Each structure stands twice: as structure tokens, then as C-alpha cells.
Amino acid sequence: MSFESAMARLGGSSIAVSSVEACSMAKGETLADTIRVVSGYADAIVIRHPKEGAARLAAEFATVPVINAGDGAGQHPSQTLLDLYTIRQSMPIDGIDVALVGDLRYGRTAHSLASALSFYGVRLHTISPPGLELPPALAAGLQEKGMEIIGHADIEEVINDVDVLYVTRIQRERFPDSTSYFNVASSYRITPELLAGAKKDLIVLHPLPRVDEIDPRLDASPHARYFEQSKNGVPVRMAMLLDVMK
Secondary structure, X not given: OHHHHHHHHOOOOOOOOOOHHHOXXXXXXXXXXXXXXXXXXXXXEEEEEOOOOHHHHHHHHOOOOEEXXXXXXXXXXXXXXXXXXXXXXXXXXXXXXXXXXOOOOOOHHHHHHXXXXXXXXXXXXXXXXXXXXXXXXXXXHHHHOOXXXXXXXXXXXXXXXXXXXXXXXXXXXXOOOHHHHHHHXXXXXXXXXXXXXXXXXXXXXXXXXOOOOEOHHHHHOXXXXXXXXXXXHHHHHHHHHHHHOO
């Protein structure tokens, strides 16, 4: 919706294809052919796809600009741009401490944000369930760039020291049963009590949707910036669309 809203505010229009069943891919058409066809219908393509690397493939076959709006467990670059924009509204990004909490293995928003923060001398703190840590290859690549990555067993270890708390949803579909999921999900809940000793200017971000990882009581706190973060998606994506369609 944010990309559609962005295009509408720019004075343009959108052609929405919300599922495979709604296009020729349901009949067996390849993604490459679909992109070739859609390139003739639009001035830019925004693609969200369940398979990692789909956006890159689309860009190889498109004759118009392609924007990656999320590719499976891969990357989510437009989300990262609005995340950076939201952080910058509150503080300079250089040299801050950022904590990533939740599913860091499959969470594409965490992957893209961690990569982007490596350009700002940020100290990265990670808190995740066993098995859902930041992918080793990604972590190694960031460390080679000079990023300091510190893993923590729980949020309490670091909550009073960070400038940005970036919370992600624990993805229920990654667990073998409901009990395993709830045991993990219940251990990552951000409450007003948890933030009692946090820095005054700490901001809490979340790419949304949330389930129960952030207590609704926190919504009224000055630390909560996730709805402002979501709103920022519109102007940031307006800028992206303008840039690629020059």
C-alpha cells in the first residue's frame, strides 16, 4: 500500500497484481516472461516475491526500473531506506549502538538494515532465539568491513546502552510446533518496564506487522517510533520512484 500511496501522491497510478493466481504465472509462465510482459505496461516495477533473488532476476529481464520490495528471506532495501530516514530524524547515525531483536536469520529487514548500518560505524547488538541468529556469511561480511557485532543472550543485557532498538517479528512458520514458537516468542516482549532504565532518547522501531513482541502500552511512549516509521515509507518511496523514473 505504501508504494501505491507514493505513486498516487506523485500523480501517477498503479497496476496491482497481488498474487500469482492473479497473473499468467498461475498458468505456468516464468517470472522472466512475466517481467518482460509487465515492462510493456508500466514505467517501473515494484516486486515483492517469496523467493530470495527474485528481484535481481526480474531486473535482468525488465526494460524498466525494478525496485525490490522484499525477496523472501533475502533483502528489503526500501524498508531500510525508511528505517535510516526515521533514525536520522532523531539522531545522527554515525557511531550509534543499534540492537536487532527477533528473527535475524530469515528477517529480510534485519539483513538490509545491518548491511546499511555498516557504512556508519555503528556498533551492532544482536538478540535472537537459537537457530535464528544473523546468517554467518552476512555477519562475517559485515565484520570484514569493520563492523563490531556483539551477540547477547537477552535484551536486558544491552537495553540501557543502545540508541535504537529494532524489533522484528518471530516468524511462527519457522517452528515445528506451536509450543516451540510460543516458548521463544514470549521471551522477546518489549514493555514499558523493560525500558525503565533506557536512554532518554532511545527509539524503538519495528518494520510491522507486530504480533505480541511489543506491548501496546508502549505505543504512547516517546520511545515508540514504529508508526512514524511506517508513515515515513510514503515520502521515502516517493523519492525512490522519482529517482528511478527520471
